[in-house]
Amino acid sequence: MSLRLSTVILPYRRWNEGGRSAWTRAEQLGFHTAYTYDHLSWRSFRDGPWFGAIPTLTAAAAATERLRLGTLVTSPNFRHPVTL
Secondary structure, eight states: OOOOOEEEOOTTSOGGGTHHHHHHHHHHTTOSEEEEEOOSOOGGGTTSOOOOHHHHHHHHHHHOSSOEEEEEEOOTTTSOTTTO
């Protein structure tokens, strides 16, 4: 039996200002899966950028090789099923 660790990466960093490195670092550290939220905002980051989960995961998939990706929260009330 092996232990698989996961992490959560909040989508508040611009890709060229630490966003990409957060995802690649998670892979380098050996995490099995990295998740992000698809909230429309986050209380402590409400005055800064907050990026959509699907574009963030798309970019993370291009930047990593083995890391599994997913969302912890995705609201069908705000996201059309076709785009998901």
